[in-house]
Amino acid sequence: MEQKEQVFFTIKRTIDTQEGRLLSYLQTEPFDLGTLPEIVMLTLKQHWSPFAMSADGVDGEPLRQRAIWAIQQLEAQAALIRTVFIEPSVVKTETSRGETQAQAQQANGVESSLHQTQTEEVQALEHCDDDETDDDEADDDETDLEWIDIKPSLEMQQINKLFGIG
Template identity: 35%
Template sequence: MAEIEQIRVSIKRPKDSLDGKVVGYIRSNPFGLEADYSQVITATLKNHWLPLALFSSGLRGEELRQIGIWAISQLEAQISMIRRTCGIAPDPLVVTSNISMQASNIVASDSLSVLGVTSGNGQISSTDEEDEDHEDDDDDEFLDSQNYQEMTDIKRMFGWDKP
């Protein structure tokens, strides 16, 4: 039976350096999880590099997309924890995949939304039957008070209404 080829990683840093403090923190099992030190290090590497490593190995398509979604969700969870721990408010100018997903849910749940409905090819189109009858009035639609209120509500929901 053939032996499995393994890769060995060793990290040694002075205890008082920033790198040493990070390694010491991870080694201390800060969250009391069952994972050992090497599992935490490996998980951290996967979160940051797995999609790119698989892409460079030739993986494409839906499987790569799913792995990318998983990695991004792991990194976003870490970002959220860092924000909470350090008292950092989310930056309203930074658009994350969570906001994109929330925007997709808004579009899917409200067919009369000013955002319209996203078609299969990713383009936005309106489902309002009146648009077919009044193609020349498209520019006036954005001035309508109901649509203005929708946009105001959307901006408030995403935190974009704050100066």
């Protein structure tokens, strides 16, 4: 059996550096993404696979589909970072190795609370609408509510997908 040529990649960093701590964190298999080599390969694919495919001469629809996939993955990661660390509705906590899962659960809770808040707002609007009389509607056309279908944004859908929700 013919043995295929392999590419080897090794990273060594001192544990007391930022990069060393990052590698140590990734070895904990955060968010059940897999082992360190799997996480590194996934990250590389998300960032560089469209470029590598293009350099290999791939073009057209296969390259377009890979680019779309990469963008979706990167946007989902950006949304996750935004939700966990930047959005004001998330309580900031000091990050340590043991708190990562708590932060993921916290982000999951934010999604649940957002959905609950949206549901409560719709119910409140429906209740207000029920209280209106026909005369009120005729007299006050400017304040009539137009109902729209509330759907989660693309970022929220991607966050939900990352956390296995819905």
